[in-house]
Amino acid sequence: xxxxxxxxxxxxxxxxxxxxxxxxxxxxxxxxxxxxxxxxxxxxxxxxxxxxxxxxxxxxxxxxxxxxxxxxxxxxxxxx
Amino acid sequence: xxxxxxxxxxxxxxxxxxxxxxxxxxxxxxxxxxxxxxxxxxxxxxxxxxxxxxxxxxxxxxxxxxxxxxxxxxxxxxxxxxxxxxxxxxxxxxxxxxxxxxxxxxxxxxxxxxxxxxxxxxxxxxxxxxxxxxxxxxxxxxxxxxxxxxxxxxxxxxxxxxxxxxxxxxxxxxxxxxxxxxxxxxxxxxxxxxxxxxxxxxxxxxxxxxxxxxxxxxxxxxxxxxxxxxxxxxxxxxxxxxxxxxxxxxxxxxx
Numbered sequence: 594x595x596x597x598x599x600x601x602x603x604x605x606x607x608x609x610x611x612x613x614x615x616x617x618x619x620x621x622x623x624x625x626x627x628x629x630x631x632x633x634x635x636x637x638x639x640x641x642x643x644x645x646x647x648x649x650x651x652x653x654x655x656x657x658x659x660x661x662x663x664x665x666x667x668x669x670x671x672x673x
Numbered sequence: 674x675x676x677x678x679x680x681x682x683x684x685x686x687x688x689x690x691x692x693x694x695x696x697x698x699x700x701x702x703x704x705x706x707x708x709x710x711x712x713x714x715x716x717x718x719x720x721x722x723x724x725x726x727x728x729x730x731x732x733x734x735x736x737x738x739x740x741x742x743x744x745x746x747x748x749x750x751x752x753x754x755x756x757x758x759x760x761x762x763x764x765x766x767x768x769x770x771x772x773x774x775x776x777x778x779x780x781x782x783x784x785x786x787x788x789x790x791x792x793x794x795x796x797x798x799x800x801x802x803x804x805x806x807x808x809x810x811x812x813x814x815x816x817x818x819x820x821x822x823x824x825x826x827x828x829x830x831x832x833x834x835x836x837x838x839x840x841x842x843x844x845x846x847x848x849x850x851x852x853x854x855x856x857x858x859x860x861x862x863x864x865x866x867x868x869x870x871x872x873x874x875x876x877x878x879x880x881x882x883x884x885x886x887x888x889x890x891x892x893x894x895x896x897x898x899x900x901x902x903x904x905x906x907x908x909x910x911x912x913x914x915x916x917x918x919x920x921x922x923x924x925x926x927x928x
Binding site: 634637638641642644645650652653654 | 724779798799801803836837838839841843844
């Protein structure tokens with residue numbers, strides 16, 4: 594598995610676990626607001642969990658307009 | 674108050690926005706605090722709401738009031754509001770009690786400024802801190818900049834202010850603002866344990882130490898009110914506030 598795919602997989606697993614959504618229901622190109630049924634406050638919660646998990650800082654402005662897991666993984670991968 | 678520890682619980686939905694009602698309550702609290710100082714040694718400020726500690730000034734109310742008034746009267750009203758909140762926050766900042774902000778979740782703008790007046794910040798690992806004011810064409814107005822400058826290197830202050838990005842609790846501890854980072858839902862418990870420890874020290878010594886360590890930057894605080902009021906008169910602020918108020922986002926104060 595490439596580093597990018599591993600990052601993507603970690604994000605999907607973390608999102609599924611935390612927001613209690615079956616992992617098999619999540620795909621990389623899903624709009625995570627819709628699939629997880631979260632608002633912007635919960636998205637901020639997800640951001641904080643991802644920062645802790647990957648031990649990175651992810652400025653909010655880098656996520657403006659980002660709503661799918663693949664792009665999110667791309668932004669995170671750029672900081673690993 | 675229990676065992677010498679005063680607790681201030683914030684509980685105004687949706688996220689303890691500080692508008693005129695909350696300000697009235699805070700003023701009543703600081704007046705009452707004066708009478709408790711003889712028997713208390715610590716103050717804990719925390720939120721009972723899941724969303725977070727405090728999302729800052731009530732921007733909806735600020736916008737509504739500024740629309741109802743003539744421009745000149747709105748400016749006077751904003752200055753009066755800032756003078757009142759500064760009076761409250763300066764009183765807590767200078768309190769002889771050792772003060773602890775037990776924070777979780779959203780701690781933005783004026784909420785962050787409320788935490789900054791406290792001697793110690795104990796942060797839930799999921800807490801998030803931010804000064805988003807520049808997005809509205811403003812600077813923080815509740816004493817945030819002078820207090821950040823008191824506690825931090827200028828580069829970190831610039832990062833927080835000029836980018837408006839949010840810090841997580843670990844980052845806040847790394848830069849030196851958070852005293853402790855604790856597990857989810859643990860900030861109040863840890864704050865209470867810390868407050869109990871503080872009660873073991875001689876009060877006179879603790880008060881003298883705090884006074885020596887923590888000067889109140891009164892002159893800069895005055896200057897901040899002037900700069901805020903000057904900026905508030907600019908058209909960019911009305912546009913920024915309108916955008917915020919008309920936003921359909923669930924939590925429009927988020928960056």
